Amino acid sequence: MKSFTFKTVAITGVILAAIVWLLPTFFNCWPHKKINLGLDLQGGMHLVLEVQNIKAVEVELERTIQEIKKQLRKENIKHLGISRLNDNSILAKLQSGENKSGFETVLSKNFENLITQKPHTDNNIITYKLALPENETENIKKMATEQALETIRNRIDEFGVSEPDIRIQGGNRILIQLPGIKDPERAKGLIGKTAQLTFRLVDDDADVNSAINGTPPVGAEILYQNKYNSTSGTSTKIPFLIKKRVLLDGSLLTNARVEFDQFQQAQVGIEFNRKGARIFDRITGENIHKRLAIVLDNSVYSAPVIQDRIAGGKAVITGSFTLNEAKDLAIALRAGSLPAPVKIIEERTVGPTLGADSIRTGLVSMAVGGFLVILLMAVYYKKAGLIADLALTINIIIIGGGLAAFQATLTLPGIAGIILTIGMAVDANVIIFERIREELRTGKTALASVIAGYDRATLPILDANVTTIIAALVLYQYGTGPIKGFAVTLSLGIIASLFTALILSKTILVFTLKNKQSSKLSI
């Protein structure tokens, strides 16, 4: 008996390993790693966000401009306007004369990072063009994406999704996968909310309506409040003239939670940290009888008249919130604002019932296809066909075990890939069996024909499968989500079928022929 050769041990090992890896998918046992189902099979949402991180650069530039102005004020240097251009550079104008050297000193002392082009003089007005260095803008953009990722991760954690997958996908894109999400619209709203909270004064010196028709006064802008009338179901937009200067923003928040007013209307109570509370105390004290607007993402939520100094650093945001809206706003404020707005550029949502349907139809077509192939092989090649059928069954077990072992994701196209490999896996056997038949016709003995058949068929089978693997690898490299799943099952299937056809079925055939001592081969 030469049955315990290295080869048989290796074959048994591979099959046992595949079975062990596959079992946890059906029973609760070691190694506890089930086959991961893709979002298209278990239901869920796939989002790709684009962080508009150029906005973060704009914010940084605006901040720099404010800084420059502040320094110039401090040094008593007059200027004729400093503004941000569309190509994200800063344009500073000043009267030529003594201001020039002062301005340049301020620049070299406090803003040495800015790239200054040679000033341009025209009619006694010097124009400077300043810009952030390339690596600094890149850094701001990169930081904005990373911070957005962190913020979104916090929000989703608070929202409560099991096993979310959130990561940066090249440059300024963020990929979010939320399996089994119940309310995709709400999750999208929460993720996409910039949650930029600011406290700013209402400009009561100018008239709102004339500002709408003409241009708003310097340092102010028109923002709207959305009033929703629940009885008529309509919403109206009320314009406000809001000063651009931000007195306090959401970055100093320590807490935000849902509260209810006396009419059981949901509102969001916010709490500032010590620094924020001090600022809040000061601005309310300095602006009594003025209106302080609470602006969230460029919408006015309320603009109450300040009656008295408010100490303690607490405020409420009111609006006609539903309970869920208030909850989500509180989550967004607690998790922090996004450094730049985000835009959803790709969404794929699959409801749980569709996922279940897909699994069912996938399994049914796999069973039918598999049965037909098994029947075909058994009828066409008799006993050798049965060996091929055994190899096919083991092939599927190996694919399943491989999926679990590599923690790859099974998707609907992935199931199609398995079905396809069922058809392709027997191809190798067909090629070998046909070759064996050819060898038998030349008058060789059964065993000699089998060995010659395998010898001569092995290389072309390898060649044929390598080309399919090349295509599958390229597909894996370029494919997204479900398509990657197809590439994975296809590659696994090809490797498994090479193993089952070239090693397993050969060993069985040779083994039976040697032990039976019969020269007849049922093929």
Add this chain to the structure above:
Amino acid sequence: MQLIKSDINIDFIGKQKIGFVLSLILILLSIGSLIIHKGPNYGIDFVGGTLIQIKFSQQVSVGKIRSGLSNIGFKDASVQNFGHDYDHEFLIRTSNLEMSSKGLSQSISEAIKASTGIAPEIRRVEMVGPQVGDDLRKKALLALFYSLLFITIYISGRFELKWMLSGVTAGSLMTAVYFLSVFNVGIAVLITAALVITLALFWVLRLKYAMGAIVALLHDVLITVGIFSILNLDFSLPIIAALLTIIGYSLNDTIIVFDRIRENIKGVKTKDTFPALFNKSINQTLSRTILTSVTTLVVLVPLYFLGGEIIHNFAFAMIIGVLIGTYSSIFVASPVVLAATKRQSGNF
């Protein structure tokens, strides 16, 4: 059991003219359809837009859904039945991407509820922004190109032992495509040009098996795409997966034939015997060529009928690909190699 007799001897090479005409007609039809339809009928994956699959608990007319959609300004939305009639499922496609405050799917769901009186179940939402669509289209074309290229390197390496030559050729082509794609040259134009150059190079460098393979593959892919265009079927991401699989798989038969040609050609020097020799090789391998395709079709047909709507077109593309691939390994790949062999027979 044996369907194809072992002593079968069909004069395939003698009939190669018929094959040539048939292929030419199919290719011209494909190209014609692609020109008339201005390229494949790209699904939202490649042009951007929104696709929503909804299901009702009872019968609902398409007209009512349409009127609900046009009430909220979706005049361009297309509504079609999806799956079996008793499923009451519909597919809505629109070029709109996102509504201002409420989500798009929510607005659509409410509008349809208002017009039909039944709240639909939203089963699937796919929204692809135009820039993502562009990216995906570019990636798909590059994937097709690279898989063709890598496979032909492998073929010429394995069959002609010219790894270096084909590797260098492919390497320079890849570099050229990479650099040119940086400059935003239309990727489709670029890849067509690259493929034409590849073919010319293989001809000049006398890589005959690689040339036979790549001609057959282009033939298969073009006709599959053409049939999709003629039938006006959606060209989506899974179809690209199918095309790549066809590229990988339809070569299986070709390789078996090539392998046999190489085995039979050893020692043969006279040019006159080549057609007979090629014919013999094709006939010797005919049984397995047919049978391997049959086993694959045996699983694809149930997948087409039972696999559900989402996988429907994928299975269809694969079925076409397997059929065309089998045909091309006999009537396209081998005649091309034969022509090239005749040309360079002095080198044997």
